[in-house]
Amino acid sequence: MKKYFLIISTLTLLFTSNACSDRDLELFPPNLDEIGNIGTELKLQQLLNGGYLTISSANILGVKAMVFGDLMGDKMFVNSNPSFLNTYNFNYNSSQQGDLGGFYDGLYAVIANCNLVINNEVVASSPNVIRMKGEAKTLRGLAYFTLLNYFSASPASGLNQDYGVPLVLTNYDATLQPARATVAKVYDQIIADLKDGILNADDAGNRLTLSKTAAKLLLSKVYLTRKASGDAALALQLATEVRDAAISESGTFGTGSVVPEATYTSYYSAIDDTVAEQQPETVWELDLTPDTQRVNGIGANISLPGYYSRVDPKKCFLFNQTFYGSFGANDIRKGPGSVASLLTQVGAPLLSTDTPRGYWTNKYPQISTEGRYLRNIKILRFSEAYLNRIEALHLTGQDGQALIELNQFALSRKGSTYTGTDILADILAERSKEFYGEGQRFLDLKRYNLPLARPSNCTVCDLAATDKLFVFPVAQTALNSNKNLTQYPGYN
Template identity: 25%
Template sequence: MKNIFKYIMFAGVGIFSLSSCNMDEEPTTSITVKDGEKMITTDNLLQYYRNGIATSFRSTLYGNNSMIDEVMCDGFNATIDYGNNYGPVHRTDKGFTDSNDDIASYWSKEYSAISDYDIFIDEANKYYPTAASSIAAKNTAKGEAFFYRAFAYLQLARHFGKDYNPSTASSDLCVPLVLHYDQEAKPARATVAEVYKQIKEDLDSASTLLAGTTGKIRSQRPTIDAVNALYARYYLDTEDYANAAASAIKVLNSAAGYKLSSTMKEMKDEWQDDKGTEPIMQMPGSLTENGTGTNSYYTRCDSYAALTQYKISAIYLDPYFLPSQKVLNLYGDKDLRGMWFSDGYWYLDNDYHACLIGSGLQFQHFYTFNKYLGNPSLTSSYANARQLPKPLLISEMYLIAAEAEFDLGKTAEAKEILNELQTSRGAEATEATAENIHNEWFKETIGEGLRFSCLKRWHTGFNGRAAQPGALKDEVIYTSGDGSTYTGKNFPADDPHWQWPIPSHEIQLNSNLVQNTGY
């Protein structure tokens, strides 16, 4: 009988581990299963692999999976120290090809996780417990798997497929749909319509199975609020604005009581200490277990003892990317989100720290981006950009609801929702116009990995990444040549790079895959 090797990434390892699991008897990373045999035969194994797919989901958050979206667009400028990290992505010039490692990593992370979800769903379907509590546990776990898979395919569709267009979605190519694990399969690319149809089917399954899993602030697992939040993203992408607004408003009105941070203390609780009231989901982590990517290229830290002679800390900041003047211009003086940026010496743990870019100490005339400086409880030394991943935040629901209501022509409703977000942040309330709503998305979600999908959805592109004058003065921004691929980058709405390339390695292995235009 043929042996089938089935692997669930990091199954049960780390913060999700079950203390009741006997690691000497039960698998730690993978198992070999013969045809006809079952992976899940007990409640304990069900929970064990449920933890595994949660860990797989967490592995697709932050780090590379959000950095590309941000540095490819207009919110950041590369510093002279960036060492070509994300260079082809940042420039999107002739060096950005189908062999790009960053894009290949994004693709492989998502599809590796999807394989885990597929295996789990199929194996859970073979488990037939009789106790009511066991049946409920199985249904909850399956609901979570459907949620994770819908999340993954939405991410892939937003990046590798064309923007959803009702007129062409049935012919525009997206990504392969893989719903059952098969090592030998060579699936062709499905259409945009087919992929979004599958996302909806998975969300419908998750909605049914998680209907009784009520929302909770900072929930470590998918809840019905998380499902509705993902529905809101789905409906916004597919131009079903009535359902996008309704789904987002369901979450805004949730009994869980998600609340926007409206004071400096609340902002610190949220963005530094991971103890805020905004996350619809917040994945776990600990000092001894990383568990996810970090956004460290914004806040790289190192130590240089000689700095202490200036009465400052030996720990210094050396970022690869600085926020552009373009985004900084959007914030008012009283906007609480200004805490995400630091000028002059940055202050942490009752000490002042310098910024060193290039060969000299910078008495900064520019701002650094410190939104992901790091949770102090997740480091034993200095700031390392480790935060607990927050895949869904209540602030995004305000933005989706405002955009959807505006696109429905309901400007009064859009203004009310937009103003609630703005005033909570200490920002000036504005009228609900497309420009103001778009700007609020930029200000609110900077660094969160949503900029690319927003510009793609709006069909606006961008012209230039105006750099901070102080960064230019201190010569810390990369402006090679005429700057046309750096500060002067022009990225029109019809540029083919709004569809990322199918990784060349995948096409070499699977002749049924067709490459996107322009690569």
């Protein structure tokens, strides 16, 4: 049975919503404590829990952020079920948000909760308070990193770098109308927050909270994305530290990653939660329970298992044949193609819109020990430290060592090895095999300013890396309520 870390109470539920309005952002109804008078560690923890619950919602990491990262890439497609079809076809604008609804506002709701924790000066400092503020800094950094990834151009593009996102570091104030900060300024804040998380969070072994290790892993990814002078070396240092922590924890799987070959499939698809949740491979996962489910909006109507699982009525996400064919014959990440494999064609439709036929994934079981749609969602894994380190080796001119470690990693999955002729393409290919269905492919393309080139099953098959559609538009309602907020160029 799961051990719940969240303090679920009426007070906590009031802190969290899946969509954000002026009323929601007030956070405290009049009959409860004033924001400036939160005077106990318990209530401060509840504020932090509200941030965790909100980022775990269906509007953010619980569904949408994980879906967008694959849906807008080149390995997956949507079948005849219309869910997220508009996003797959890049059919959105400021007035027609569709699937984007609640994503931008929800991330700022997370930031609002974090700010209340970070800025609180009423509760006396203690190791526990320092830990909470460290976690809040990491969570805020993650929220801003997610906003930049989707609502701004990547630094690698050199495009529209004045169009970052609004930076709000003070407690909620309805009169605030912040303009977009530059991309560089937002990255500076993200890095400062994550450094604080590394300094002040703890590493108590709980995979349900953002630890020092989680902050280090996130910061290595931030440096690989920003790519300023010296960033690659910093990413290498951090990724190496996290990788070494993984080796220390696993003991015997240092040449590949923490999850061993024999349990790789069950790490995702086992019905038993004790086999799949809070495992040594996981750095951070979202805590899904019957209690949190009542708040985060995840269930039969919107959930990762609902879209990915071949046995769910709402199933609609399949991986294309070109991607399946990129795996070696014995690669455990796809399996032999049987019904229990992580990629399977069993029951995949063969319709005019689905030609060639795709593959379901079993990474997201519909039913687990806890119930339907309650498997914790893996967000950060130790395997990414290995691949971030390999990428940083390449960026620091150490291609020979990068190739050695890349092939070691691939062989730990019984995958095909690489020649290194195009080492960056090889690294990104291995990342796509390791993290499919985990929201990373589109962001990998974007941070290297690479175009979209879908091989099949698409209406919009090709997209230049400079296209405005690589950046989400801000909703017209947000523009109407903030006269200083400007739309990303091209959407006006």
